[in-house]
Amino acid sequence: MLSAMQALDPAAHEAPEAAVARRIAEAAPGAARDAEAELYRLLAPRARRYGMRHLGDGAAAADLMQHVMALTIEQLRSGALREPERVASFVLGACRMTVIEQRRVERRRGELLARYADDVPIADIHVAPRLDHRRVADCLDRLPERERSVLVMTFYDDAPADAIAGEMGLSPGNVRVIRHRGLDKLRRCVDGGARAAS
Amino acid sequence: MAAGHVPIETLLAWWLHETDAAATDAVDEHLLRCDACGETLDALVGLAEGVRTAFKAGLVGAIVSGAFVARAAARGHRVREYRLAQNGGVDCTVAPEDELLVSRLQAALAGVERVDAILEFSHAPGVRHRIEDVPFDVAAGEVVYLPKIAEVKRAPANTHTVTLVAAQDGAERALGTYTFRHRPWPVG
Numbered sequence: 436m437l438s439a440m441q442a443l444d445p446a447a448h449e450a451p452e453a454a455v456a457r458r459i460a461e462a463a464p465g466a467a468r469d470a471e472a473e474l475y476r477l478l479a480p481r482a483r484r485y486g487m488r489h490l491g492d493g494a495a496a497a498d499l500m501q502h503v504m505a506l507t508i509e510q511l512r513s514g515a516l517r518e519p520e521r522v523a524s525f526v527l528g529a530c531r532m533t534v535i536e537q538r539r540v541e542r543r544r545g546e547l548l549a550r551y552a553d554d555v556p557i558a559d560i561h562v563a564p565r566l567d568h569r570r571v572a573d574c575l576d577r578l579p580e581r582e583r584s585v586l587v588m589t590f591y592d593d594a595p596a597d598a599i600a601g602e603m604g605l606s607p608g609n610v611r612v613i614r615h616r617g618l619d620k621l622r623r624c625v626d627g628g629a630r631a632a633s
Numbered sequence: 634m635a636a637g638h639v640p641i642e643t644l645l646a647w648w649l650h651e652t653d654a655a656a657t658d659a660v661d662e663h664l665l666r667c668d669a670c671g672e673t674l675d676a677l678v679g680l681a682e683g684v685r686t687a688f689k690a691g692l693v694g695a696i697v698s699g700a701f702v703a704r705a706a707a708r709g710h711r712v713r714e715y716r717l718a719q720n721g722g723v724d725c726t727v728a729p730e731d732e733l734l735v736s737r738l739q740a741a742l743a744g745v746e747r748v749d750a751i752l753e754f755s756h757a758p759g760v761r762h763r764i765e766d767v768p769f770d771v772a773a774g775e776v777v778y779l780p781k782i783a784e785v786k787r788a789p790a791n792t793h794t795v796t797l798v799a800a801q802d803g804a805e806r807a808l809g810t811y812t813f814r815h816r817p818w819p820v821g
Contacts, residue, residue, distance in 0.1 A: 450666060481665050484674060488648060488661075527665040571683035572692035580696055580767045587695045590684040592704060595649045602698035603768050615642050622680060 452477045456511055456519035464512040471508050478526050479504050485530040490537070491593075499537070503529045566625060574624035582617030585610060639663055639670045644677060689732070691783035696750075696767045699777055702735050715813075722812035726820050727785050734785055736778040738797060740808040742771045745799045748808065750776070755792040790816050 455477065458470040482503045486496030506529055510516040516525055575583050588599050596610040603610070639647075639660060646652050647660040664671050687693050706712045714735040715723050727734050742748070748769045752762040769776045776797060792815070797808040 480675075481668070481671055484664055484671055485661060487678070523666045527662060530665075531661075566679055566683035568683050568686040568690060569692065571680070572687035572690075575684065575687065575693050580764050583693070584695050584697055584768050586684055587688055587693060588697055588701050589649070590681040591688060591701070592708070593649055593681070595651045596646075597651070602700040604771060611642070611646075614645075618641075618645070618680075621684075622676075625680065625683070 450523060452522050453520035456516070456522035459508065459511040460514060460516065460519040474508065474511075474522070475504050478507070478523070481523075482526055482530055485527070486534075489530075489534045495537075499530065499533055502533055567628075570628045571621075571625055574621050574628070577624060578617050578620055581613055582620065585613045586617045586621065589614060638667065638673075641673060641677065644670065644674050648674065648678065648681075691732070691781055691786070694781040695779050696764075696769075697777050697779055698768070698770060699737070699773055699775070702733070702777060702779075705733055717811045719809040720811070721809075722814065724814045724816065724820075726816050726818050727782060728818050729786065731782065731786075734780055734782045736780070736795070736811070736813070738776045738778060738795060738809065738811050739774055740769075740776065740797050742769050742774050742799075742808070745769070745771070745801070745808070747800045748776065749798045749800055749805075750778070751796040751798060753794050753796075756789075785815070786818075788815060788817070 452474060455470050455474045459467045459474065461467075462470070479500050483496050483500040486499035487493065490496055490499060503526055507516070507522065507526055510525070511519060511522070516522065575586065578586070584603070585599060588594060588602070589596075596607040596614065599605075599614075600607040600610045605613075643652070643656070643660065647657060652660065664674065684693075688695075702712065702714070710732045711730055712733045712735055713727055713731045714737065715725050716737040716739065717723055718739050719741070721739075747765075748767050750764045750767050752764070753760065767776060778795065792812060794810055794812050796810045798805050799808050
C-alpha cells in the first residue's frame with residue numbers, strides 16, 4: 436500500500452504550491468497578496484483534511500487550518516522558511532506540531548490564532564457538497580442486508596472494523612470485505628443518481 | 634484508482650483510525666500534496682455524512698447489533714424498544730419524538746449458519762417480502778431489527794409479522810414468528 440503512494444518530497448519543487456510559495460518569499464512582506472490567496476486555496480483544504488482526521492471535529496479542523504496557513508504565510512513573508520519549495524512539508528509539520536501542541540497546551544494555540552488570524556487572506560476553498568440524503572437512503576435500500584448493516588453501523592459514529600466485528604460476530608477482515616463491497620455499490624448508485632439529475 | 638494514488642479502502646481505513654502509525658503518517662503525507670486523493674476522501678466523508686443523515690432521518694431500515702442500539706442510546710437518541718419472545722406478539726406504536734424503533738426478536742440461534750427474515754403486512758395480504766442472510770447475534774439469541782421509523786410514523790393501524798427462518802444445506806426451518814400490532818400515535 437505504501438509503495439503505491441507518491442512520496443512527499445521528491446517532486447515537491449514541481450508542485451504548484453512551490454512556485455507560489457517562492458513568489459511570496461521573494462516579494463516584500465505582505466506585497467504578494469494574490470500569491471498568498473492562491474497558496475491558501477491550494478493548501479488550506481489539505482490542512483483541513485488533516486485536522487478532520489486527527490481532531491475529529493469540523494470546528495477544530497477549521498481552526499487548525501487557519502492557524503497553520505497563518506503560520507505558513509508569516510514564515511514565508513519573513514524569510515524564515517528558507518526553502519519555499521518545501522512548503523507542503525512545512526504545512527504537514529505544522530499540522531502535526533499543532534495537533535500535538537493543541538493536545539498539550541490548548542491555550543497557546545489560541546494565542547497563535549489570535550495573533551495571526553486577522554492578517555491571513557481568506558479564499559474560498561472547495562468543500563465537498565452535501566449529498567441528497569434521500570438519494571443515499573434509496574441506494575442503501577438496494578444493498579444486501581449485511582452490507583447495509585455494516586455501512587450504517589460504520590458510518591453512524593465512524594466505527595472501525597474491529598468494533599463492528601466484535602458486535603456482529605464476524606472477523607475484522609470479513610467486515611472490511613463487506614464494507615468495501617457495500618461502499619463500492621453505494622458510491623456507484625449515488626454517483627449515478629447525481630449524474631442523472633444534472 | 635490510478636497507480637500513485639491511495640486506494641479508497643486505505644483512505645477509509647485511515648479515516649476510521651484503523652491504520653498503524655507508519656501507514657497513518659504515509660497517508661498524512663500523501664494527502665498534503667495530492668488533491669485527487671483529497672477529493673476522493675472528501676467524497677467518502679460526504680457519503681458517510683449522507684448515510685448518517687439518512688439514518689437519523691429514519692429513512693433507513695437495518696438489522697444491527699444490541700451494542701449498536703446501546704451506542705445510539707448513549708448518544709442521546711430517543712429509543713423505543715420492543716422485545717419479543719419466540720413466536721410472540723406485541724401491541725406497538727411510535728411517538729413523534731422517537732428516533733429509533735427497535736425490535737428484538739428472540740430465537741434459538743446456536744448452530745444456525747444463515748437466517749432469512751420473511752415479512753408480511755395486513756394491508757397486502759399474501760405478499761411476502763424475504764430478506765436473505767440477515768445478521769444475527771448467537772450469544773444474545775436475537776435479531777435486532779430497526780425498521781424505517783419515518784415510514785412507521787406515517788403508517789395506519791396494521792398488523793405485520795416477521796418470520797425468521799434458518800437456511801442450511803438447502804433446507805429451511807422456522808425459528809419463530811413475531812407479530813406486531815401497530816397503532817398510530819396517540820394510541821386511543
